[in-house]
Amino acid sequence: MPVGGGLCNMDCPVCKNAMITLELEDVEIDYCTDCGGIWLDAGELELLLGEPEKARSLLDSFSLDSESTEGKRKCPICDKKMQKINVGPSEPTLLIDKCRKGDGLWFDKGELHDIFDRAELDEDNRIQKLLTEMFGQDQN
Ligand SMILES: [Zn+2]
Ligand SMILES: [Zn+2]
Structure with missing residues (x-):
């Protein structure tokens, strides 16, 4: 775990x-030590991805999933129910939660790491390495 974590005001x-x-890498992320979920404020995913072209094509692949039976979560900022977003196009489907007002994105345990895999970044992408160090051991 990286050091320097402090309590934030978000549940x-x-x-x-x-x-x-x-x-x-200078981007502040909010992390739940209990369930391993991660909240990214709007724009932080792009910052973490670091490569504007790839970040854009990844974000362009987001599509609203209205059929999902996964429980809806509430945005930790505005407390409104978030939308389920499909990160496409590859299988298996990766579903993340997005605030309707654009406050940010919620990733369940392992999903942020997954999304980096799908963004096809350079192999030496530092964030991806950090994520693997932080969360990789728990992945199959
Ligand atoms: Zn949690
Ligand atoms: Zn919100």
Whole structure:
């Protein structure tokens, strides 16, 4: 785990525990130590991805999933129900939660790492390596 995490003023939308702030290459992310979920404020995913072209094509692949039976979560900022977003096009489907007002994105445990895999970044992408170090051991 990177050091320097402090309590932030946000509660995890899944388990309602206070999340902590972690710094990933100057980008502050909110992390729940209980369920392993991560909240990214609007624009932070692009910052983490670091490659504007690839970030854009990844974001362009987002599509609203209105059929999902996954439970809806509430945005930790505005407290409104978030939308389920399909990150396409590859299988298996990756579903993330997005605030309707654009506050940010919620990733369940492992999903942020997954999304980096799908963005086809350079192999030496530092954030992806950090994510693997942080969360990789728990992946199959
Ligand atoms: Zn949690
Ligand atoms: Zn919101």
